Amino acid sequence: MRNDAAACIAVDWGTTNRRIYRLAADGALLDRHRDGHGIARMTRGDYPAAIVAIRAEDAGAPVILAGMAGSSRGWHEVAYVAAPATIADLAAGAWRGTGENVTILPGVAAAPDAAPDVMRGEEVQILGAIAAGLAPADALFCQPGTHSKWIRTADAAIASFRTAMAGETFGLLRRHSVLSEMLQAEPVAGAAFDDGVARGVEDRDLLGALFSVRAGVLLGRLARHDAASFASGVLIGADVASGVATGESVHLVADAKLGAFYARAIGLRGGTVIAIDSEAAFVAGVNRIREAMA
Amino acid sequence: MRNDAAACIAVDWGTTNRRIYRLAADGALLDRHRDGHGIARMTRGDYPAAIVAIRAEDAGAPVILAGMAGSSRGWHEVAYVAAPATIADLAAGAWRGTGENVTILPGVAAAPDAAPDVMRGEEVQILGAIAAGLAPADALFCQPGTHSKWIRTADAAIASFRTAMAGETFGLLRRHSVLSEMLQAEPVAGAAFDDGVARGVEDRDLLGALFSVRAGVLLGRLARHDAASFASGVLIGADVASGVATGESVHLVADAKLGAFYARAIGLRGGTVIAIDSEAAFVAGVNRIREAMA
Numbered sequence: 001m002r003n004d005a006a007a008c009i010a011v012d013w014g015t016t017n018r019r020i021y022r023l024a025a026d027g028a029l030l031d032r033h034r035d036g037h038g039i040a041r042m043t044r045g046d047y048p049a050a051i052v053a054i055r056a057e058d059a060g061a062p063v064i065l066a067g068m069a070g071s072s073r074g075w076h077e078v079a080y081v082a083a084p085a086t087i088a089d090l091a092a093g094a095w096r097g098t099g100e101n102v103t104i105l106p107g108v109a110a111a112p113d114a115a116p117d118v119m120r121g122e123e124v125q126i127l128g129a130i131a132a133g134l135a136p137a138d139a140l141f142c143q144p145g146t147h148s149k150w151i152r153t154a155d156a157a158i159a160s161f162r163t164a165m166a167g168e169t170f171g172l173l174r175r176h177s178v179l180s181e182m183l184q185a186e187p188v189a190g191a192a193f194d195d196g197v198a199r200g201v202e203d204r205d206l207l208g209a210l211f212s213v214r215a216g217v218l219l220g221r222l223a224r225h226d227a228a229s230f231a232s233g234v235l236i237g238a239d240v241a242s243g244v245a246t247g248e249s250v251h252l253v254a255d256a257k258l259g260a261f262y263a264r265a266i267g268l269r270g271g272t273v274i275a276i277d278s279e280a281a282f283v284a285g286v287n288r289i290r291e292a293m294a
Numbered sequence: 295m296r297n298d299a300a301a302c303i304a305v306d307w308g309t310t311n312r313r314i315y316r317l318a319a320d321g322a323l324l325d326r327h328r329d330g331h332g333i334a335r336m337t338r339g340d341y342p343a344a345i346v347a348i349r350a351e352d353a354g355a356p357v358i359l360a361g362m363a364g365s366s367r368g369w370h371e372v373a374y375v376a377a378p379a380t381i382a383d384l385a386a387g388a389w390r391g392t393g394e395n396v397t398i399l400p401g402v403a404a405a406p407d408a409a410p411d412v413m414r415g416e417e418v419q420i421l422g423a424i425a426a427g428l429a430p431a432d433a434l435f436c437q438p439g440t441h442s443k444w445i446r447t448a449d450a451a452i453a454s455f456r457t458a459m460a461g462e463t464f465g466l467l468r469r470h471s472v473l474s475e476m477l478q479a480e481p482v483a484g485a486a487f488d489d490g491v492a493r494g495v496e497d498r499d500l501l502g503a504l505f506s507v508r509a510g511v512l513l514g515r516l517a518r519h520d521a522a523s524f525a526s527g528v529l530i531g532a533d534v535a536s537g538v539a540t541g542e543s544v545h546l547v548a549d550a551k552l553g554a555f556y557a558r559a560i561g562l563r564g565g566t567v568i569a570i571d572s573e574a575a576f577v578a579g580v581n582r583i584r585e586a587m588a
Contacts (some may be wrong), residue, residue: 040550072512080513084341115502116516118511125529145506163509164501165471172466177459178441182501199409205536207529208409209443215457216410218366219374219403235501242499277482 006030006058010286012036012121013069015146020054021279029285032279039068039075047075050143051102063102064286067121070095070104080118084157087127087285091292093129105289108158117163122149124182125253129276130156135251141276142243144236144262146171150243166239167258170232179213181226187263192226196233197265209234236265246270248294253278300324300352304580306415307363308332309440314348315573326573330539333362333369341369345396358580361415364389364398374412378451381421381579385586399583402452411457416443419547422579423570424450429545433468435570436537437547438530438556440465444537460533464526473507476521483558486520490527491559495535503528523556530559534552540564547572 006022014039022030042050047069055061070078081093085108093106107120122143129135130153137156143149146168153162174183187193199209213231216222222230240262244250249272252259263273300316310332316324336344341363349355364372375387379402387400401414416437423429424447431450437443440462443457468477481487493503507525510516516524534556538544543566546553557567 008450115506116513117506118509118512153375162499162502163505164499165504166501168471169501169504172470176466176470177462203536205456205458205532206500207442207460207463207533208456208536210459210463211457212409212411215404215412218412219410221410238499239501242497242502 004030006055006061006254008062008064008286009055009058009285010064010066011054011069011084012124012282013067015040015063015068016120018280019279021283021286022058023286027283027290029279030285033118033218039071039073044075048100051100054086057279060101063100064290065102066105066282066286068122072119072205076104078104078106080107082109083111083114083161083174084154084159086125086157087288088292089130089157090123090127094289094293103293107205110161114160116160119149119151119161119163122151122253123158124285124289125276125281126151126153126158126280126285127156128174128283128288129251129253129281131288132243132275132280132284132285134281135274139251140244140248141253142266144239144258145254148239148243149255152255162243164234164239164243170235173210173231174228175253179210179227179231182213182217182224183231185225185228185230187232187261189261190229191259192229193221193233193264194268196230197237198233200234200237200239202239203268204241206234232261233265236261237268240265240269240271244269244271248272249274251276253281298324300349300355301579302356302358302584303349303352304358304360304577306418306471307346307359307368308415309334309362311578313573315577315580316352317577317580320351321577321584323573323577331362333365333367335444338369338373342394345394350494355405357394358399358584359577360395360399360418360580365414370398372398372400374401377405377408377416377455378448378453380451380514381425381582382586383451383472384417385583388583388587397587398481400453403417405438406453408454411455413443413445413457415483416445416547417452418579419572420445420447420452420579421450422582423545423547423575424575425582426574428570428575429568429576433545434538434542435545435547435562438477438533439548442533442537452544456537457469457495458533458536459530464529467504467525468522469551473521473525475502476507476511476518477525479519479522481523481526481555483555484523486516486523487527487555487558488562490524491531491534491562494528494531495563498532498535500528500532503532527559530555531562534559534565538563538565541565543568545570547575576578
């Protein structure tokens with residue numbers, strides 16, 4: 001079935017995955033597509049042909065790229081705008097130099113007086129969620145993943161944020177560490193996960209808690225099939241403990257699977273979870289940025 | 295030059311390395327040998343021939359094995375003795391069943407009411423250091439490495455301990471992570487290391503501090519050639535923060551290179567370092583265990 005022609009195509013271009021959204025003139029989502037053509041699989045010279053393919057059905061439609069396409073490893077490096085960053089700041093920092101009606105959005109860097117941190121892509125979803133009324137203008141957001149993001153907004157601006165190597169560390173331990181053979185099971189959001197969260201939250205000794213996975217199995221105090229769930233809990237617990245204080249509300253922007261683990265850990269930490277539709281947030285963010293650039 | 299025949303040969307058999315000590319009848323060290331024949335390179339069937347080679351010049355001398363030779367991945371699994379563990383407990387838990395005049399010492403497990411933890415080999419050095427008068431009977435010890443050990447003794451017994459995946463985590467990050475290309479330099483115990491220690495000690499957010507290595511380099515706030523030193527400082531700082539309280543004395547059992555990093559971090563944490571000669575400690579420990587087994 002042929003959709004209506006798009007007035008704009010927005011791409012959330014990550015390191016591993018790519019999400020393509022075709023938008024109508026009024027900003028409504030016509031359709032979306034997800035694939036594995038992240039920037040890690042692209043060379044700089046691949047982008048012009050990729051853009052032609054992306055707008056195959058929408059000749060001439062403007063294309064807006066968010067995420068890693070603007071990184072040093074992407075198509076064209078677009079400088080970060082510094083927090084606090086609003087929709088207007090993202091629009092002002094966008095790069096429109098390709099001559100192909102392609103706009104590449106900037107990422108956001110932490111304020112100069114904060115610990116160094118960077119994001120590319122998450123800011124569109126977060127500010128879009130606020131624009132769409134999915135979250136208040138002053139809120140705490142969590143986007144779990146390979147590198148999880150915890151983002152605080154104030155007056156509808158990205159105010160401060162923290163990135164944690166949570167998912168990547170689990171992958172490193174599972175594939176390459178002394179714990180590897182113990183971590184092959186798929187983590188389950190049950191009692192062993194909860195025990196791991198408690199350990200990760202409470203003693204703040206991540207390096208010690210991880211070794212206790214091995215010791216627990218050797219001593220018969222942790223079932224081998226529970227080790228992956230416990231280790232996942234330790235890492236997510238450590239992440240959550242640094243991300244949210246007891247009693248806070250967290251706006252969770254996540255896929256269902258990983259979101260369930262984070263929601264459970266945030267609840268154990270004493271936080272309240274509000275789930276955000278990440279695609280609706282992204283589309284709202286792009287529409288607001290388009291308005292600001294017009 | 296031919297040494298005197300040994301009255302006993304003691305082996306500290308680790309996962310990666312092996313240290314062989316030939317001892318005189320009075321316990322004096324005749325000579326020592328270190329090589330890369332850790333248990334990771336051995337199958338169970340390799341041990342008898344290895345023992346023959348070890349006592350080639352000392353026919354019939356008793357051989358005492360400490361460390362991973364008694365692990366499930368070693369020659370013969372010897373059950374852990376539970377903390378609190380003394381020299382007499384190690385002697386009582388030793389296994390002498392090979393019929394080849396070989397004794398395999400047990401490891402130590404954490405007390406049943408503590409978080410699960412295990413050691414194999416370190417206990418001989420720690421209790422030996424106390425026996426040799428190198429440390430008091432109530433002390434805090436640190437043995438940094440792939441898996442660092444922090445051990446508290448009371449009344450000349452291993453009372454409690456904690457193992458941290460410090461060195462292994464640095465190796466994982468350096469070889470396999472998104473930080474890999476930034477971490478290829480050799481860490482230096484200088485200002486960048488100190489900054490990392492401060493970060494690792496202070497905010498207890500290891501997963502966040504590690505990502506800030508990448509963000510710091512991307513934002514030009516951390517020199518690329520300082521990244522490995524900073525990351526090493528973050529990990530050692532996190533380890534030290536969980537291992538020692540401000541004002542405590544730490545008996546450091548380490549080789550010179552890694553010991554220098556830990557001594558610096560412990561000093562920054564407000565601790566006092568007392569260096570222990572690990573070989574003298576091991577020999578003293580073996581001699582006391584032999585006496586207790588006699």
